[in-house]
Amino acid sequence: MTATITPPREKRPTEKTRRRRYRPDEPTPPARFLRQLLLIAIAVVMFYPLAWMVGASFRPDSQISDPGILPSNFTLNGYETGFQGVSGVSFWQFILNSFLVASLCVVANLIACSLTAYAFARINFRLKKLWFAIMIGTLLLPHHVILIPQYLLFRDLHWINTYLPFVIPKLLGTDAFFVFLLVQFFRAIPRDLDEAARLDGCGHLRIFFKIMLPLAKPALATTAIFTFIYSWNDFFTPLIYLSDPHLYTLPLALRAFIDTTSGSAFGALFAMSVVSLLPVLGVFIAFQKLLVEGVATTGMKG
């Protein structure tokens, strides 16, 4: 039963049916060949810098400006130096910190955004339209307007050098993108389901937990994945709120790394950059379909 009630989505023809059907703007074979060549060229140009960085991370520092990808003298020096870390803190610590912060953010966003989205999608309360309009408005609000008062507030709460400035705003549902995503998803779930449950005497809380959340798994997964990636890449929040190297997340540690190694340990810098990208790439490979569909339906930016 659950399989049949996922929200209506544009039914995408499979590769086969698409090829069989007549398409008016299908290009001729020579045009197709040229197109394929052009696409390959663009893909190579776009991907080359990434491949080059991976190659450079295995290279001795003296050969760093070699434009090739495969290193002629393979070395793991970069990784060895890199993992020694910055300011006496091992790089593993930064990785651990980043995972901790990102995981907390994911949990916080899942709880707060789904609760908020359920209220907007399913409960009729007074001033709902107004609050919804305000929520959408916060999507366009530049973060820098609220930066200073937020900083002063968190400072007065003694939250500097803690992870609370990362997690608490998310626990309070301020990530409007995901609230909006989940509202859209909840709205697409047929109302008959919760009407029936209400007639059976279910309250909103039970409908939320027993019906909506299980059905919204794809949207929740999309929220979790994007929250993880954004938090993992977040540089600004740690820059403002963290000054203790033991608490640094990866992006801030990388920045500190630039300062301490400027002009010498390129290999280590690249090695640690590669390490910091791996989890994001791993998440992308594992959840590619969800990510692409999430972007296509909500238009979120990475």
Next chain:
Amino acid sequence: MSTLSTMRRHPELTPAAKPKRKRKRRGNRDNLVGYLFLSPWLLGFVFIIGGPVVASLWLSFTDYSILGSPQWIGTKNYEIMFTQDDRFWHSLTVTLVYLVVSVPLVQAFALFLATMVNRGVRGLAIYRAIFYVPSLIGGSVAIAILWRFLFASDGLVNGALRVLGIQSSYSWIGQPDTALNTLIILNVWQFGAAMIIYLAGLRQIPNEVQEAAIVDGASPARRFFSVTIPLLSPIIFFNVMMNMVGAFQAFNTAYIVSNGTGGPADSTLFYTLYLYQRGFVDFDMGYASALGWVLLVIVGLAAAGLFALSRRVVYYGDER
């Protein structure tokens, strides 16, 4: 008499009042439950977003160097900003140039490649993955570090030029003339997310429309501009809006590439970077708040302008 008073005291016993009362009770209950569900967001809105928006307006009229207490100075911050602060105008120009150049480029690339891979391309999944990955990692510090080396005097770009027989030791990132261009290229490199949105939009254009245009003898270029673009215009509008708001707030790459200075010669001094410097390097919280509010007004005006334009240009179907 007695029945009447009973009915007055217990209006729910009268047939007409019964359903009304029930509906009202359910309405009140929904109000309560609704606000309970909404309470985390409401708290967040009041303390994390709405409150700070108001607070920063107030702070923008004060002189506040974080150590003392805010001193009311009226509109002086704004006067200094508009009449004496060259770096304010400069940073605004840098951000606007970045935005005006890179947003159309991103959209053009995204739309071009979306139409390219839309029909019968072998390896669509691979292209989509390669084009999309930069959008996921493009804002990270690691990529900013990579960019520093790509465009350094002994970097990959000059290395590639050498392979092509052009000797160059020009530091693209170290020269004021080209530093901002490298950041624009970095933004264009991240066209993949927009491309995926366009691809989803293209898939929804009915075949019949294109067929009708072919029957009428329209060339492929004509079909693209007279059929595809109008039908995609709501999506284009959405993409431009999101990309624009994002470009106003770009920070990370400029910070990393210039070591937080906005250099060389302030050529990568994004508005947000200048705001950060005033707030968290100079600890001039009042002035930084004023900068924040000016940004809010600018983004608001730009968004309103785009909305007004969309009323005239965007095609929402026949009913409008």
